[in-house]
Structures are given as C-alpha cells and as structure tokens.
Amino acid sequence: MHLETPENKSALSEINGINQPDSISDAVAKQIQQFRRKQPSANELITRIIKGDKIALSRAITLIESTNIKHLEKANEVIQGCLPYANNSVRIGITGVPGVGKSTFIEAFGKHLTSLGKKVAVLAVDPSSSISHGSILGDKTRMEELVKDENAFIRPSASGDSLGGVARKTREAIILCEACGFDTIIIETVGVGQSETAVHSMVDFFLLLKIAGAGDELQGIKRGIMEMADTIVINKADGDNISKAKLAKTEFNRALHLFPAKKSGWIPKVTTCSAITKEGINDVWKIISDYFDLAKENQYFQNKRQEQNQFWMMETINEQLKTHFYNHPDIISLLEQNKKAVQNNEISPFAAAKILLENYYK
Structure with a gap:
C-alpha cells in the first residue's frame, strides 16, 4: 500500500480551508426564523x-x-395600535416620468438625510402589468447603498389596480413607518397616470423631478402637475448637460409665474442637481426645510394634515365597501353569471350591476 507523505501528496487531495466567519449569530438567526x-x-x-x-x-x-x-x-x-405613535414625521412625495432618475435621486437624497441623523422610510410604488398583473419590485436593487443603511427602510409595493399606480394601502403604511420611528417618509410614484393626484393627498411636500434636453421643458406649461409641485428639481445636471439644466431652470421659473399663489403662502422653487455626483442634493433639502418652517409657522402644515385625514377616511370607506362586496359569498357566484350574460349581450352592464347590488343589500 502506498502511503502519502507531505513530499508525495497529490495536488488533488483536499486540505482544511479557513472557516468563514458567521455573518449573524446563531441566536439571532434562530429568533428571526x-x-x-x-x-x-x-x-x-x-x-x-x-x-x-x-x-x-x-x-x-x-x-x-x-x-x-x-x-x-x-x-x-x-x-x-400604532396610531398614537404616528404623525411625527415629514412626508415627501416624489414624482417624474420614467427615466428621469427617481430611484437614483431618492438614494442620493436618502443617504444625505441619514448622514444628518434622519431615519428615512421609502415607500416605492412599482407599476403592475395590466396583462400579467405582475410587478418587478426592483427599487431595492436600484438603491443598493441606501438599502444597507441602518437608518433607512425601503418597501416596494405593486400598484395593482389602484388609482394611478399608488399602492392601495400606502396611506396606512405611512402610519406604520412613523410608529417604527422613521421621521422622514418618502413616497415614490410610478410617474404615469393620476398617481400624482393620489400622492399629493397624502404628503406634506410634493417634489417634481425633471430632466433637461428631452423636450421636457414644454411640459412646464401644463397646469395639472405644475400646480401641485412645491419644488421642481432638474436632475442629471452633470457633464455636458449642465448648461441645458440651467436653461431648463429658467424656463420652469417663467412657467411657475403663470400659476396662482398657493394656500400655504409658499412660492415654488426650481433648482438643479445631479444624483450621480451628489451636486445640489443639499440645496434640495434646504428648500424642503424652508417650506416646512413656513408651513408650520402659519399653521398650514397642521390644517393640511387634518384635511387629508378626512379625505382618507372617505377613501377607506369606499375601498372597504368594494373589498367586502367582491368577497361576499353570494356575489362571487352571481358575478360570474352576470359577466357571461353581459359578454353575450343577454343583459346590459347597467342592469347586471343593479342585480348584483340588489342582491348585496338584501
């Protein structure tokens, strides 16, 4: 029998390696599991x-x-149970068309806030497919630095069939995040449809993200989104795009003068920044801080919160009635029958709806 010695030991033989250090203690892992x-x-x-x-x-x-x-x-x-511990934060809505760099901006902005000692929660709404009803939920991947921050929490949610892409329960999620100790809540919208309107009704400050050099300046003349914005930030103001961003800033400033004064007494600002180089991120936070100082001093901040609470009470009633209706045992079977009847033109949609509602209220 041939015995291996250190001198003639085969290169294919295994040797004991270095044990990897535990990234988490067994006790903590067991507790989590x-x-x-x-x-x-x-x-x-x-x-x-x-x-x-x-x-x-x-x-x-x-x-x-x-x-x-x-x-x-x-x-x-x-x-x-969490409500008594909520309402101790500022809520910031961020919107912009797809490709404007919302996720990159939010990561840079969030990291800046945590460096100031803030606790930041990001509620990102991902669009759901109208065909497969699926959603990628990739915001954590795109905010790889912020997601590792101990003072940050990122929660992507699918928009589902809710209005304009705002997750149906985002309002309640805000309360939970506030109770968990997060003092700055950022809500990112899908950036399409009517999501801006829904987000505006649940935040204290509304930030509109824009880019220059993409024909986007002309959108500044449109009233809807511009009237809601408390500030406009021209993102991607770096490299060869700096001069275009400055020009866009001038154009948007002119457009803002066309709109009536806000109830808060705040005059919307326009600024530029680069989420990549972090240039201008501090200026954005300075503008937001100035707004909150003004809104809290003239009581607009508190009055707006009260109006929003009333609005969301009515929205919750509508939502729960809808949920209860579609989950009612009698309605589930009757709904399928009426769907087929409507498809075959055996009954009008309005008559079918009347039948369903009458059965629901029996």
Whole structure:
C-alpha cells in the first residue's frame, strides 16, 4: 500500500480551508426564523414596530396590503395600535416620468438625510402589468447603498389596480413607518397616470423631478402637475448637460409665474442637481426645510394634515365597501353569471350591476 507523505501528496487531495466567519449569530438567526414561521398577533406586531423592528414592520405592511378579507380586522387593529405613535414625521412625495432618475435621486437624497441623523422610510410604488398583473419590485436593487443603511427602510409595493399606480394601502403604511420611528417618509410614484393626484393627498411636500434636453421643458406649461409641485428639481445636471439644466431652470421659473399663489403662502422653487455626483442634493433639502418652517409657522402644515385625514377616511370607506362586496359569498357566484350574460349581450352592464347590488343589500 502506498502511503502519502507531505513530499508525495497529490495536488488533488483536499486540505482544511479557513472557516468563514458567521455573518449573524446563531441566536439571532434562530429568533428571526421562529418569528417568520409563526403568525404573530396584532399586539406582538404593534410592540415590535414601536421598538423599531423592521421585520415586524414589513410583515405588518404585508398584512394591510392583503386582499384577504380575514386579514382586514387584524390589519385595522395594528394600525389603530400604532396610531398614537404616528404623525411625527415629514412626508415627501416624489414624482417624474420614467427615466428621469427617481430611484437614483431618492438614494442620493436618502443617504444625505441619514448622514444628518434622519431615519428615512421609502415607500416605492412599482407599476403592475395590466396583462400579467405582475410587478418587478426592483427599487431595492436600484438603491443598493441606501438599502444597507441602518437608518433607512425601503418597501416596494405593486400598484395593482389602484388609482394611478399608488399602492392601495400606502396611506396606512405611512402610519406604520412613523410608529417604527422613521421621521422622514418618502413616497415614490410610478410617474404615469393620476398617481400624482393620489400622492399629493397624502404628503406634506410634493417634489417634481425633471430632466433637461428631452423636450421636457414644454411640459412646464401644463397646469395639472405644475400646480401641485412645491419644488421642481432638474436632475442629471452633470457633464455636458449642465448648461441645458440651467436653461431648463429658467424656463420652469417663467412657467411657475403663470400659476396662482398657493394656500400655504409658499412660492415654488426650481433648482438643479445631479444624483450621480451628489451636486445640489443639499440645496434640495434646504428648500424642503424652508417650506416646512413656513408651513408650520402659519399653521398650514397642521390644517393640511387634518384635511387629508378626512379625505382618507372617505377613501377607506369606499375601498372597504368594494373589498367586502367582491368577497361576499353570494356575489362571487352571481358575478360570474352576470359577466357571461353581459359578454353575450343577454343583459346590459347597467342592469347586471343593479342585480348584483340588489342582491348585496338584501
């Protein structure tokens, strides 16, 4: 028998390598696994959220996003329990057309805020396909630095069939994030349709992101989105695009003079920045801070929050009525029958709707 010695040992033989250090302790890993396996009670979720537990926060948001009517009562209990700890933040809505660099801007802006000691929660709404109803939910991938920040929380949600692409439960998610200790809430819209209108009704400050040199300047004349914007930021103001960004800033400043004064007494500002080089990011935060100083001093901040609460009460009633209607046992079977009848022109859509509603209110 041939014995291997250090001198004649085969290069193919294995040797003991260096053990990789544990990235997480066994105790913590076991705790996380146990928490994920079981369904925590509403009180347990509330307690963990108030203590700043991001895992509990994520699970609670998943709960309120559920379309299962059985989850509604538990979700409402969690929201109610967190409400006394909410409303201690500033809420910033950020919108812009696809390709304007929203995710890159939010990462640079968020990192700047965390460097100032802020705790930032980003609620990013991803568009859902009208065909497959799927959503990529890739915002965490595009914000790879911010997602690793201990003082940041990023939650992508599918827009589903909600108005303009704003996730149906974004408003409730804001409350949970505030209760978890996040003092700056950023809501990113899909940037298409009527999402701007919905986001405007749930934030304190509305930021419109633009780019120069893409024919985008002409959009400054359109009233809808411009009237809602509290500031306009020309992104990608770097390299050869700096001069174009400055020109766009002048054009947008002229356009803003065409609109009536805001109830807040605030005069919308236009500025430029580069999310890549971080140039101008601090100026954006300075403008937002100036707005909050003014709005809180003249009581507009609090008055707007009160109006928004009333608006969302009515929206919640509408949403829950809709959810309850479509999950009603009698309606589920009757709906399919009437769908086929409408498709075959056996009954008008209006008559079918009347039949369904009459059966629902029996």
